[in-house]
Amino acid sequence: xxxxxxxxxxxxxxxxxxxxxxxxxxxxxxxxxxxxxxxxxxxxxxxxxxxxxxxxxxxxxxxxxxxxxxxxxxxxxxxxxxxxxxxxxxxxxxxxxxxxxxxxxxxxxxxxxxxxxxxxxxxxxxxxxxxxxxxxxxxxxxxxxxxxxxxxxxxxxxxxxxxxxxxxxxxxxxxxxxxxxxxxxxxxxxxxxxxxxxxxxxxxxxxxxxxxxxxxxxxxxxxxxxxxxxxxxxxxxxxxxxxxxxxxxxxxxxxxxxxxxxxxxxxxxxxxxxxxxxxxxxxxxxxxxxxxxxxxxxxxxxxxxxxxxxxxxxxxxxxxxxxxxxxxxxxxxxxxxxxxxxxxxxxxxxxxxxxxxxxxxxxxxxxxxxxxxxxxxxxxxxxxxxxxxxxxxxxxxxxxxxxxxxxxxxxxxxxxx
Amino acid sequence: xxxxxxxxxxxxxxxxxxxxxxxxxxxxxxxxxxxxxxxxxxxxxxxxxxxxxxxxxxxxxxxxxxxxxxxxxxxxxxxxxxxxxxxxxxxxxxxxxxxxxxxxxxxxxxxxxxxxxxxxxxxxxxxxxxxxxxxxxxxxxxxxxxxxxxxxxxxxxxxxxxxxxxxxxxxxxxxxxxxxxxxxxxxxxxxxxxxxxxxxxxxxxxxxxxxxxxxxxxxxxxxxxxxxxxxxxxxxxxxxxxxxxxxxxxxxxxxxxxxxxxxxxxxxxxxxxxxxxxxxxxxxxxxxxxxxxxxxxxxxxxxxxxxxxxxxxxxxxxxxxxxxxxxxxxxxxxxxxxxxxxxxxxxxxxxxxxxxxxxxxxxxxxxxxxxxxxxxxxxxxxxxxxxxxxxxxxxxxxxxxxxxxxxxxxxxxxxxx
Numbered sequence: 001x002x003x004x005x006x007x008x009x010x011x012x013x014x015x016x017x018x019x020x021x022x023x024x025x026x027x028x029x030x031x032x033x034x035x036x037x038x039x040x041x042x043x044x045x046x047x048x049x050x051x052x053x054x055x056x057x058x059x060x061x062x063x064x065x066x067x068x069x070x071x072x073x074x075x076x077x078x079x080x081x082x083x084x085x086x087x088x089x090x091x092x093x094x095x096x097x098x099x100x101x102x103x104x105x106x107x108x109x110x111x112x113x114x115x116x117x118x119x120x121x122x123x124x125x126x127x128x129x130x131x132x133x134x135x136x137x138x139x140x141x142x143x144x145x146x147x148x149x150x151x152x153x154x155x156x157x158x159x160x161x162x163x164x165x166x167x168x169x170x171x172x173x174x175x176x177x178x179x180x181x182x183x184x185x186x187x188x189x190x191x192x193x194x195x196x197x198x199x200x201x202x203x204x205x206x207x208x209x210x211x212x213x214x215x216x217x218x219x220x221x222x223x224x225x226x227x228x229x230x231x232x233x234x235x236x237x238x239x240x241x242x243x244x245x246x247x248x249x250x251x252x253x254x255x256x257x258x259x260x261x262x263x264x265x266x267x268x269x270x271x272x273x274x275x276x277x278x279x280x281x282x283x284x285x286x287x288x289x290x291x292x293x294x295x296x297x298x299x300x301x302x303x304x305x306x307x308x309x310x311x312x313x314x315x316x317x318x319x320x321x322x323x324x325x326x327x328x329x330x331x332x333x334x335x336x337x338x339x340x341x342x343x344x345x346x347x348x349x350x351x352x353x354x355x356x357x358x359x360x361x362x363x364x365x366x367x368x369x370x371x372x373x374x375x376x377x378x379x380x381x382x383x384x385x386x387x388x389x390x391x392x393x394x395x396x397x398x399x400x401x402x403x404x405x406x407x408x409x410x411x412x413x414x415x416x417x
Numbered sequence: 418x419x420x421x422x423x424x425x426x427x428x429x430x431x432x433x434x435x436x437x438x439x440x441x442x443x444x445x446x447x448x449x450x451x452x453x454x455x456x457x458x459x460x461x462x463x464x465x466x467x468x469x470x471x472x473x474x475x476x477x478x479x480x481x482x483x484x485x486x487x488x489x490x491x492x493x494x495x496x497x498x499x500x501x502x503x504x505x506x507x508x509x510x511x512x513x514x515x516x517x518x519x520x521x522x523x524x525x526x527x528x529x530x531x532x533x534x535x536x537x538x539x540x541x542x543x544x545x546x547x548x549x550x551x552x553x554x555x556x557x558x559x560x561x562x563x564x565x566x567x568x569x570x571x572x573x574x575x576x577x578x579x580x581x582x583x584x585x586x587x588x589x590x591x592x593x594x595x596x597x598x599x600x601x602x603x604x605x606x607x608x609x610x611x612x613x614x615x616x617x618x619x620x621x622x623x624x625x626x627x628x629x630x631x632x633x634x635x636x637x638x639x640x641x642x643x644x645x646x647x648x649x650x651x652x653x654x655x656x657x658x659x660x661x662x663x664x665x666x667x668x669x670x671x672x673x674x675x676x677x678x679x680x681x682x683x684x685x686x687x688x689x690x691x692x693x694x695x696x697x698x699x700x701x702x703x704x705x706x707x708x709x710x711x712x713x714x715x716x717x718x719x720x721x722x723x724x725x726x727x728x729x730x731x732x733x734x735x736x737x738x739x740x741x742x743x744x745x746x747x748x749x750x751x752x753x754x755x756x757x758x759x760x761x762x763x764x765x766x767x768x769x770x771x772x773x774x775x776x777x778x779x780x781x782x783x784x785x786x787x788x789x790x791x792x793x794x795x796x797x798x799x800x801x802x803x804x805x806x807x808x809x810x811x812x813x814x815x816x817x818x819x820x821x822x823x824x825x826x827x828x829x830x831x832x833x834x
Contacts, residue, residue: 099796363823366826408780410785
């Protein structure tokens with residue numbers, strides 16, 4: 001089934017690649033408009049998914065992710081309009097050379113072709129991903145969660161209808177049936193037919209994708225991020241950054257999970273951090289030394305285990321560890337981190353530099369919140385996911401990450417000697 | 418075993434990443450010098466590998482690949498010196514932005530860290546790959562063929578000795594024992610410990626690597642390349658390009674395997690091609706129509722099968738097919754090609770553009786030989802392989818393809834609102 005869908009998708013993506021940037025913009029604006037015109041219908045359809053899943057016992061946090069209310073639908077339309085304003089990711093000349101023998105070489109960006117997405121509850125991904133892929137002239141095979149099947153189906157039908165009205169091939173966007181568990185596996189094995197699969201969701205989902213895939217994939221998301229308070233950390237910066245990174249939106253991958261503190265700041269910065277975290281209702285798992293100090297402050301904390309250090313909480317929970325120096329901090333990060341985002345808070349620019357040079361991660365923050373590792377914040381205007389791998393794209397992926405390149409070599413009969 | 422090697426390699430690559438470009442250049446020049454000083458010893462060691470494999474019945478073509486004579490050793494040293502002259506691939510600022518909130522963002526190139534190579538007979542890859550990885554501050558885990566074990570071991574010892582003399586960590590270059598078949602599999606499963614594995618060799622090797630790998634890989638090499646003689650092909654360009662692409666070095670991946678000819682050129686260009694290929698001792702597999710014409714010319718050709726169309730001959734053999742038009746040519750290429758290099762020979766610039774827009778390949782040649790898809794020719798100065806995939810790098814990979822990026826974000830206390 002996937003092979004047939006992919007074959008139709010490839011034909012559609014070829015056609016789209018030869019349309020103009022302006023045409024792609026028009027399609028996106030028409031999608032945004034149609035989403036707004038059908039706002040109530042979308043909310044109603046979604047409420048059926050939500051009601052069914054509530055009946056089946058889905059927890060509140062997942063139900064919240066599944067839910068589309070009016071304002072969330074409007075946000076999807078607004079995001080679509082924003083993608084339409086981004087500059088064309090195709091045809092960008094990365095390298096241009098003229099060789100001595102007269103050959104003209106150009107390396108230009110082109111679409112991947114057929115891109116699969118495998119994602120969990122959140123139905124906004126259905127539109128967010130589809131419009132980024134449309135704008136980069138890729139065809140999308142969308143494999144959402146069965147819990148969102150009515151919503152996803154409605155949104156895909158809506159987009160396909162707009163695409164047809166715009167005179168383009170509907171197969172640019174296809175929904176892979178989520179009722180069939182094997183459909184995700186089939187997508188992952190469709191080597192040659194599918195150019196790329198991007199998983200978005202839990203660490204377990206991503207691990208399955210990486211293990212099973214025969215098609216190229218981009219690993220996204222898992223974020224066990226750290227903040228290190230250096231000996232010369234400014235507490236006026238350190239505490240607000242810590243609180244922002246932990247509490248502003250704890251469910252996302254760029255939230256912080258472990259705080260490392262230079263032992264010399266045991267008497268001032270550590271108690272400050274403990275008290276502020278407590279005031280913000282953050283559960284704390286501390287090493288023995290921190291735990292003793294927490295107790296003297298009347299704070300109820302637990303002893304941290306290695307399991308804590310490797311957990312992405314996604315909630316108001318944090319680990320706190322005292323370290324001897326920057327090198328020990330880096331060692332801890334190396335051992336437990338997921339190479340996503342690591343931050344140092346320090347007024348010592350040499351130590352900051354040393355931290356940057358030793359950390360192996362998609363992003364390193366100096367005196368800034370880990371929450372800034374984000375496509376919007378970093379100026380991409382949109383984001384299809386945050387790559388956690390070193391190949392192809394690292395960190396937030398915008399439109400251009402959805403392109404590959406080709407060499408166009410023009411000659412007048414040149415042969416190699 | 419691989420995990421231990423990789424752990425040592427990671428430490429060594431970290432140390433190297435903090436050394437200067439100049440230091441890395443010095444190491445490479447010292448390696449080149451040492452190779453030349455030990456030229457006779459290298460040739461002698463290699464001759465033991467060759468003698469043993471000849472005794473075991475290795476065929477002449479593979480024996481040739483295995484052999485290092487004096488001129489080949491000198492060429493390895495020269496290639497090493499050339500890599501030393503290339504500009505630094507590290508620390509290149511790809512994106513630099515200052516946000517409204519004052520945050521300074523930089524996306525800069527950094528090494529992958531630990532890179533594995535799995536390759537077959539040719540022992541020159543041992544040095545070629547190692548020096549490209551050294552120059553990009555990656556540590557190399559080299560898993561060559563057991564047929565070249567004495568040569569590879571000698572070359573790795575030589576490089577390690579030079580590295581130690583230069584005051585650096587020898588674990589930058591390690592030879593993975595080829596006697597142990599499982600060592601390659603272990604390398605491919607070492608997720609987290611190894612950042613990237615690049616296979617170089619037969620299609621079968623590459624397929625195994627892609628199927629088995631849990632670490633990121635870059636698929637290289639398989640090349641079923643086509644040349645299409647368009648209705649408006651200039652025979653003065655077409656025939657020399659065809660002969661160059663097929664006969665100059667038939668064993669390489671950018672050699673041509675199938676010639677497609679517009680039916681309108683059945684009476685002039687086709688017979689010319691058949692006669693010239695015959696004169697150059699190229700075996701021909703033709704479709705029925707071509708076969709009939711070949712017979713009228715007294716040329717002994719075979720009827721081409723689908724198996725022929727998907728074979729990378731690596732020898733003086735070619736398929737010849739008449740097509741109705743450019744679209745049929747593209748359809749054939751789509752069906753049988755490996756997305757490596759495809760060429761059109763035409764004086765019609767509109768048809769050339771149409772061909773470029775429809776072909777999905779690493780390189781598209783207009784009136785030039787397919788043989789130009791090559792790191793040296795394209796101006797990279799060196800090549801660690803030709804990527805056949807769309808992710809990360811497509812086509813010849815030079816020094817910069819051996820880097821990833823990191824975001825460095827500098828602030829003064831910014832938090833996300």
